[in-house]
Amino acid sequence: MFTRRISRLIAATAAVAVAALSASCSDDDSDALHVYSGRHYGIEKAFEQFTKDTGIKVVFLTGNDGELRERIAAEGEETKADAYITVDAGNLAAAAAQGLFQPIDSSVLAQAIPAELSDPDGLWYGLTVRVRTIVYNTDLLAAEDVPATYEELAEPTWKGRVCMRNSTSVYQQSLVASLIAAHGEEEALRIVKGWAGNAEIFATDELILDALADGLCEVGVTNHYYLARRYDENPNFPVGLVWANQDDRGAHVNVSGGGVTKHSRHPEEAQRFLEWLATDGQKVLIGDNHELPANPAIEPDQVLVDRFGVDFLADPLDAATIGSLNADAVRLMDEAGYE
Amino acid sequence: MLTPATRGRRGSTAPWTSAAVVVAALVVVPVALLTASVLSPSTEVWAQQWRTRLPGQLVDTAVLLAGSVLGAVVLGAGLAWLVSAYDFPGRRWLSWMLVLPLAMPGYILGFLTVATFGRTGSVQDQWRAWFGRDAWFPDFESTMGAIVTFSLVLYPYVFLLARAALRDQAAGAYQAARVLGAGPAEAARRVVLPMVRPAIAAGGAIVAMETLTDFATVQYFGVDTVSVGVFRIWRGTYDRDAAGELATLVLAFALLAIGFERVARGRARFAQSGGAGAGFDRRRLRGMRAAAATAACGLVVSVAFAAPVAQLAWWAIDEQTGPRGTPLTDEYTSYLRHSAQLVAICVVVCVAVAVLVANAQRFGSPRLTRWSSRAIAVGYAVPGPVVGIGVLLFTVGLDSLLERIGLDLPGVLATGSMVVLVYAYVVRFLGPGFGSVESGMTQVPDEVTASARVLGAGPLRTMWRVHLPLARSSLLTAAVLVAVDALKELPIVLLLRPFGFDTLPVWVYNLASESRYRQAALPALSIVAVAVVPVVLLSRRLDRRPT
Numbered sequence: 001m002f003t004r005r006i007s008r009l010i011a012a013t014a015a016v017a018v019a020a021l022s023a024s025c026s027d028d029d030s031d032a033l034h035v036y037s038g039r040h041y042g043i044e045k046a047f048e049q050f051t052k053d054t055g056i057k058v059v060f061l062t063g064n065d066g067e068l069r070e071r072i073a074a075e076g077e078e079t080k081a082d083a084y085i086t087v088d089a090g091n092l093a094a095a096a097a098q099g100l101f102q103p104i105d106s107s108v109l110a111q112a113i114p115a116e117l118s119d120p121d122g123l124w125y126g127l128t129v130r131v132r133t134i135v136y137n138t139d140l141l142a143a144e145d146v147p148a149t150y151e152e153l154a155e156p157t158w159k160g161r162v163c164m165r166n167s168t169s170v171y172q173q174s175l176v177a178s179l180i181a182a183h184g185e186e187e188a189l190r191i192v193k194g195w196a197g198n199a200e201i202f203a204t205d206e207l208i209l210d211a212l213a214d215g216l217c218e219v220g221v222t223n224h225y226y227l228a229r230r231y232d233e234n235p236n237f238p239v240g241l242v243w244a245n246q247d248d249r250g251a252h253v254n255v256s257g258g259g260v261t262k263h264s265r266h267p268e269e270a271q272r273f274l275e276w277l278a279t280d281g282q283k284v285l286i287g288d289n290h291e292l293p294a295n296p297a298i299e300p301d302q303v304l305v306d307r308f309g310v311d312f313l314a315d316p317l318d319a320a321t322i323g324s325l326n327a328d329a330v331r332l333m334d335e336a337g338y339e
Numbered sequence: 340m341l342t343p344a345t346r347g348r349r350g351s352t353a354p355w356t357s358a359a360v361v362v363a364a365l366v367v368v369p370v371a372l373l374t375a376s377v378l379s380p381s382t383e384v385w386a387q388q389w390r391t392r393l394p395g396q397l398v399d400t401a402v403l404l405a406g407s408v409l410g411a412v413v414l415g416a417g418l419a420w421l422v423s424a425y426d427f428p429g430r431r432w433l434s435w436m437l438v439l440p441l442a443m444p445g446y447i448l449g450f451l452t453v454a455t456f457g458r459t460g461s462v463q464d465q466w467r468a469w470f471g472r473d474a475w476f477p478d479f480e481s482t483m484g485a486i487v488t489f490s491l492v493l494y495p496y497v498f499l500l501a502r503a504a505l506r507d508q509a510a511g512a513y514q515a516a517r518v519l520g521a522g523p524a525e526a527a528r529r530v531v532l533p534m535v536r537p538a539i540a541a542g543g544a545i546v547a548m549e550t551l552t553d554f555a556t557v558q559y560f561g562v563d564t565v566s567v568g569v570f571r572i573w574r575g576t577y578d579r580d581a582a583g584e585l586a587t588l589v590l591a592f593a594l595l596a597i598g599f600e601r602v603a604r605g606r607a608r609f610a611q612s613g614g615a616g617a618g619f620d621r622r623r624l625r626g627m628r629a630a631a632a633t634a635a636c637g638l639v640v641s642v643a644f645a646a647p648v649a650q651l652a653w654w655a656i657d658e659q660t661g662p663r664g665t666p667l668t669d670e671y672t673s674y675l676r677h678s679a680q681l682v683a684i685c686v687v688v689c690v691a692v693a694v695l696v697a698n699a700q701r702f703g704s705p706r707l708t709r710w711s712s713r714a715i716a717v718g719y720a721v722p723g724p725v726v727g728i729g730v731l732l733f734t735v736g737l738d739s740l741l742e743r744i745g746l747d748l749p750g751v752l753a754t755g756s757m758v759v760l761v762y763a764y765v766v767r768f769l770g771p772g773f774g775s776v777e778s779g780m781t782q783v784p785d786e787v788t789a790s791a792r793v794l795g796a797g798p799l800r801t802m803w804r805v806h807l808p809l810a811r812s813s814l815l816t817a818a819v820l821v822a823v824d825a826l827k828e829l830p831i832v833l834l835l836r837p838f839g840f841d842t843l844p845v846w847v848y849n850l851a852s853e854s855r856y857r858q859a860a861l862p863a864l865s866i867v868a869v870a871v872v873p874v875v876l877l878s879r880r881l882d883r884r885p886t
Contacts (some may be wrong), residue, residue: 339563
């Protein structure tokens with residue numbers, strides 16, 4: 001009795017298994033453009049629009065940046081990926097260093113994307129810009145009392161009044177990389193030690209904004225678009241923003257971007273895809289995420305213009321250098337005892 | 340032990356032995372590929388880590404491990420004893436609802452805990468409003484918060500195994516001890532506890548593995564474990580070798596935990612004779628004691644399951660009906676379907692392989708099969724991404740090797756094939772499945788196997804007609820343990836899945852990685868809903884009196 005029931009169960013499950021295997025093994029999309037993306041939110045809409053505009057079909061795979069990179073590297077010549085899209089210069093630089101990209105020679109991209117937001121050899125191009133800057137509780141601090149620089153946040157007067165992001169975050173790593181570039185290792189270590197002594201550490205930027213709104217701290221550092229999103233939900237959200245380091249090197253900017261993979265089977269379509277994202281596709285790529293377009297010819301969205309003002313000085317440090325200093329930044333935070 | 344005579348009567352031991360060895364090799368090789376770099380260590384990285392974070396990570400890992408196992412064992416074994424030995428209002432319902440937290444992924448409860456009780460959570464907001472900004476409140480974003488969370492989501496492993504052991508094995512002995520004049524406490528301590536000890540130890544070992552290999556939940560609590568260190572090194576400094584080396588430390592902790600389990604389990608082996616146990620003659624609690632028992636069970640169910648589900652549901656409804664809510668699309672059903680397909684395939688393959696190896700222990704060379712059966716737990720003792728990348732490197736290498744010798748299998752071993760994805764899942768989750776099947780097999784006395792063989796049944800027939808029916812409830816337990824783990828799994832599916840094959844956890848990840856937590860409530864709720872199905876099936880099945 002038992003064995004008959006088990007046999008039936010096994011037969012049924014095996015049938016499901018075979019159906020699933022055969023359904024997922026057939027890849028009839030070999031003509032389509034294959035994109036690996038470490039950027040998730042709203043990316044589907046950009047792909048749909050691209051297909052509508054150009055007639056090129058896109059299939060995509062989202063995932064974690066590091067894992068996707070390992071996958072492209074392991075797949076080697078067999079890879080299906082034509083383009084790799086990801087967030088943060090560190091990830092882009094790592095992929096370039098691993099030899100996963102091929103150089104693109106495109107006048108469209110060269111014209112659309114400023115040089116400091118791209119790889120010098122044309123291996124990858126920045127597509128959107130995120131600014132990591134200083135935010136503050138508007139009830140507890142007057143605008144003129146807000147610290148003007150990242151360095152000031154390390155001073156003893158701010159002890160216990162600052163909220164910052166943990167060192168596991170690639171955003172925090174990039175920010176520290178920019179400190180190393182600006183001041184050298186020794187001075188950067190001193191600053192990060194100061195932060196470690198002053199700051200409450202949080203696991204996400206969203207939690208930092210919550211903590212600011214609750215008055216747990218007076219000032220913090222987050223990416224600008226998290227705050228813009230809060231204004232969508234609540235225009236009176238009690239947190240404001242200042243662009244950091246306006247009197248010296250400018251606010252720290254980072255990119256999300258992409259490149260054409262070395263072993264792409266559709267390199268022309270992949271290049272066209274990047275060109276489209278850098279021009280006509282900028283708005284739909286950004287969606288309601290409030291990043292800044294990397295292409296200066298595209299208007300930033302209205303919330304940013306109205307609430308933050310978009311005429312600010314950006315740290316001219318190129319994204320490729322930020323990426324190459326990422327590993328040093330991680331080690332430096334370890335040395336500084338920054339959580 | 341079987342004598343050589345019965346062993347060799349029909350069919351030789353060689354196929355069984357080699358099957359077990361091949362399975363073990365297939366599990367060990369991918370993990371070894373990544374951790375083998377420890378043989379040529381990156382001394383610079385180690386020196387730097389040792390000077391900075393590593394000592395703290397070792398302490399955090401040890402404290403978290405000890406605390407979570409202790410918490411889960413006390414909750415799991417205590418509640419199992421309560422619902423097995425006593426009767427109180429609501430006992431029947433509560434005894435299966437107590438298994439439900441198994442369906443709650445740790446990373447979801449972790450996030451909800453921080454969002455509710457953390458520094459910026461609603462509870463502390465209210466607290467500060469009442470008692471002022473500097474009022475003291477327990478720090479939930481700490482190792483203690485992580486221990487509480489792990490204890491709450493992982494105690495059902497101990498509860499399930501302990502309850503089954505209590506019913507099947509210990510009940511009769513307890514009654515006998517009482518008849519012979521022992522008081523309830525003495526009978527529990529001297530007779531019941533030794534008999535359920537192996538089950539508690541096995542449950543504790545599962546809790547230990549889940550805690551050790553986690554790197555998502557702990558980050559919400561700011562706990563810096565060795566697993567977190569592996570990811571910081573790998574994703575932050577892009578040094579895969581150093582990350583792989585650090586992963587061997589996780590493995591070392593796991594070996595320690597397994598060694599501890601062997602000691603805790605002792606040399607005890609309790610073969611059951613004469614059918615399944617009849618269960619306890621439950622003592623009826625009255626008055627305050629009954630109320631306290633009901634309240635204790637109810638509290639655990641609410642905190643670990645009901646309240647988090649309610650919070651998720653509230654967010655999900657709020658998001659779907661709000662102005663920014665997105666209507667459900669066909670994608671939702673495809674996520675669900677993919678998750679269900681993947682889990683079904685993994686369960687069948689894992690349980691089948693586990694049965695094969697467990698039977699090889701009876702029919703094959705004792706020494707080789709014993710080593711093989713220990714080795715197959717290794718995938719469960721390292722973090723998911725380590726398994727994923729190991730499998731990726733191994734299958735890509737194997738594929739090109741086969742191609743070179745002229746054996747072309749187009750698409751089968753390529754990354755992004757279902758075969759490779761399922762393989763990685765089996766490497767990762769064979770451990771818990773096998774543990775359960777193996778403990779079921781210990782309830783089949785060697786004499787029964789020997790009798791079947793003497794009566795002329797071959798090994799296959801003995802397995803099919805004798806072992807499987809006798810160990811059937813352990814097969815079901817194995818299936819559910821694998822199903823629940825596979826359903827919650829994220830890093831492997833993220834790394835190895837085919838194009839377009841998105842599952843529910845992938846959906847949660849896509850939203851959560853952009854900090855869109857409230858939008859992630861609906862997919863998170865869906866994971867819990869799907870996981871509840873096998874959990875309830877198992878729980879009700881174990882409740883039913885065996886015929």
